[in-house]
Amino acid sequence: MILEKFLMGRRRADLSSDDLECLENAAEEPKIIEARTTFISAGTPVSRSTYLIEGFICRYMDDKSGGRQLVGIHVPGDFVDLHAYPLGYLDHDLATLTQCRVAMVPHENLDKILKERASLSKHLWFSTLLDAAQHRDWIFALGRLTAAARIARLMCEMDAKLRAVGLSDNGHFSLPITQPDLGEACGITAVHANRMLRDLRLNKLMTFRGGDVAIHNYDRLTKLAEFDPTYLYLDEMS
Amino acid sequence: MILEKFLMGRRRADLSSDDLECLENAAEEPKIIEARTTFISAGTPVSRSTYLIEGFICRYMDDKSGGRQLVGIHVPGDFVDLHAYPLGYLDHDLATLTQCRVAMVPHENLDKILKERASLSKHLWFSTLLDAAQHRDWIFALGRLTAAARIARLMCEMDAKLRAVGLSDNGHFSLPITQPDLGEACGITAVHANRMLRDLRLNKLMTFRGGDVAIHNYDRLTKLAEFDPTYLYLDEMS
């Protein structure tokens, strides 16, 4: 089986074994991409989409003065650039955070699925809209929350996503990013990210050290972050 | 013809007359929704999606202290909550800004399209991903730009979107929102929005008054906003 956690992991159960097999056949042999590698650039035509089996991938956009804004962090089980299938190219860059194992899915195979398998197509469509929902959540965080709350919210989101694919052990998980990365995700400087992490640690809400997260007080953390996992659509698909 | 500008207006040319007719038949008779009405709430199951024929609609999320964050503004030709078809319900609220004329499309009809018309399905999928791309753009603006640049960027985006459906006359267009709305869109207070609008006006970049926008200097405005319309995918679909 190539795609261990296909289609957002948790939702695999929703797929018929028939559809699952079809997806398996649509994917090429997995390959490795090294850490910190930009493997898709904005505006470049894309003819195969990337399913992430193992590792962490981020989306980002550059500003004019050399800064970056992360617009998403992907975990194993995410079909990270399925967007590019209807869109043809992406409006942003994709880069690995860690070494990653990925399976590429040629768009011709997706054409075939779209023609022949309405139910599977709807699942794929669904999975791209999860990204949109997570984008909205980031907009909310950046627009309304303080720096500490943005960090808290990112951690709540990562915990929920990783938990769904079995990679968070009760609030303890690996998030292999640096403090500069965290700043770029939350729209703050690395220096301020560092100070806010200290505050969160001293207040016994959570600890982030060397790419490892430990959530100490889930209630207070989610309250600070105004976190409501509705937008992750973790319940069953209609 | 019910849906004058169906599917992002500008892209209508991409649809076969066959597909266009199919879409027309999928829609119910247009109806009116009054201004400033929340017509879809987060978490409520949705069985029909809303195509916007005339008027302006916004998406928003509430915070705990009574504030709101706008996460999108929709213009005629947008299939505003097509997301709800694969998702089943929305993670945010939808409200009219002005009185709107809309056509509802029952999800059963979309099921039929998904089964029988792969090409049209891909177009619909595409249109939902445009929203995701615009979300990413807002994330960038909120994370990296100053208040004035965020306003500038919003105006550039609205101009580009309205131009595509013939509702912007060379940088002059109607954007029926208030300054408090603008603040909620840009993650700033209404007071600060007012001051930044004054600066933009005094610097002869643009004017916003009573819901009417006039862009005076497109070059300097786009430069301030770091605006690149790639993310709107205004070119042809692959």
Add this chain to the structure above:
DNA sequence: CGATAATTTGATGTGGCTCAACCTACGTGG
């Protein structure tokens, strides 16, 4: 083991918020 990047802390500056007042536009009812 030296180079490079990440983490941490301090001092100081500033963009945007808060609170407050006043003005203008508009809809509603008398």
Add this chain to the structure above:
DNA sequence: CCACGTAGGTTGAGCCACATCAAATTATCG
């Protein structure tokens, strides 16, 4: 047709969250 209520628009004063600049310390890695 005017009085009045309500919401938006405008401007000022003071404050705070976060940025900037700087420097020291600690991983990380060829």
